Amino acid sequence: MDYFLTEEQQEIREIARQIAEEKIVPVREELDEKEEFPAEIMNVCAQSDLFAVPIPEEYGGLGGGVMEMSLAVEELSKACLGVSVTYAATFLGSYPILLFGSDDQKAKYLPDIATGEKLGAFGLTEANAGSDAGGIRTTAVKDGDSYILNGTKQWITNGGEAEIYTVIALTDRSRGPRGASAFIVEKDTPGFSFGKKEKKMGIRASATRELVFEDCRIPAENLISKEGMGFMVAMKTLDMSRPGIAAQGVGIAQGALDVAVNYARERRQFGQPIIGFQAVQHMLADMATKTEAARALTYAVARYIDSDAKEVSKVSAMTKLFGADVAMEVTTNAVQVLGGYGYMREYPVEKMMRDAKILQIYEGTNQIQRNVIGAALIKEYAQKKS
């Protein structure tokens, strides 16, 4: 399919594809096996300016939008989701600054993101606050011209590896979710430490850690926007980043489809290549159709968001929901097409199936995406009637 990409978009895709094929595919199995952080690949992404893609030009970026970011994420995801989430989580951590940061905050932090010198991370989830993010307990208490943070964030992608963290904490416990605020915390701030690296089912190249704040004092100027805006910042950030998760789904589904079709052409049973069996063909046909549909939806929504559309929560949630479900289904069926070989670690689809599962969980579970879409429908249709 031709999605009429601009020349610049084609170049982004081309370079990300080259990195995926030449730098990621040869090492992905080892990174997964050893649960090794892909520092070297991040350096290659940095050197090729991939981190500059969605950062405005005035901060050393290329001025791209969600569409350009998604194209890069899709290509990296074809090769390895653990690598692509490491890349994408940097923008999850950067969007609060990009969307709500002051000029000073942007000038201080975005240039280092654009060069890839520093990775970013986003800390919202806590042990007792997952889907119900309003239940967070981490606090930020104002003290002169500082805030003092206390609490623990859980399962933070790039935790320990990133230099720049955006963290949601309560500045006013009495106000519940309206009492949350967003802060920038730099690595190596006294009182800020990390828990152990989590052992995961998939995306094992990515680092997931706790962020531990013990009387961690940060300058008051690190408050993003105003006190009480924390959940607004978080929700708008997720609106921007969810198409990136969808792009991860499209990429990994395409990667699995590529393996499955090629395998089915070669593998012979009952005297013929298994792709000759209609049951296999139909499975491949559904995989291809759903992958293309997920891509079309992702690109359409990404472009819509980049047009500065106002209400994007619903469609953004749709991309994430659909892309993640397609990825899970396609990778599972890719294993099926490869049969026992698909279940073995010598073939990449076993890892892809393990990796794909996370897409239905992080950045809001797929149930939560449906809640978002449902809530938007209720609101939309109520407005239509009046």
Added chain:
Amino acid sequence: MQIVVCIKQVPDTTKVKINPETNTLMREGVESIINPFDLYAIEEAVRLKEAHGGVVKVVTMGPPQAGSALREAIALGADEAVLVSDRAFAGADTWVTAYTLAAAIRTLGQVDLILCGKQAIDGDTAQVGPSLADQLNIPFVAFVRKVREVADGSMVVERMFEEGYEVVRLPIPGLMTVVKEINEPRLPSLKGKMRAKKAEIFTIDRSALDVEDAFLGLDGSPTRVVKIFSPELKKAGEKWEEDPGEMAAKLVANLRDQKII
């Protein structure tokens, strides 16, 4: 440091076949690429610039289409592109290529270091680099696998052999040809690609050079390619283990039989 990298655009030989009837390369439809060994020269130049400052100029002699190789070099980090191009230069052999390139490089102002790939994958002669140094009357080291240090007026490099290496001091200005062990070339960058698209390619033609027509192009070339062919694989030899005197006699008789002596 003012660095010049000489590159060549070549057909992607991993995709070229030899026509068995005419014994010529079948180049039709084959993509043109930067000679792979030259990528290491570009990378090393860019690294030297990043470490010590300066400017990297890429130079190629070739038809106007070779401009795309120069743009690619800019996407990989080179600063300026120079195309040495004129009908009069066409068909040059290695000596004439070096002669013409030397004249072009003399017009570029101060040059501290010239880098070349160890050889081009189409001709495989490995002659142009050393011959260029000779024409410019500067020292050279071939087959460099590592730059150890860069000091005022010289650099220390490792020259690779089949077994081991040699540490050599190369006075500056000088030239070196590099092997693939020297680095791992980076992928192009997005900003580089954008710069490459806009980059101006400075073209040098016959009129800009202080050269003699008699030494240009095909007519000026002292050598000719008579035939290109895939060499036949060596057949297994014969092995004798006898009295040395008897073997000598046998060898001479054998060579006489074959009319070699």
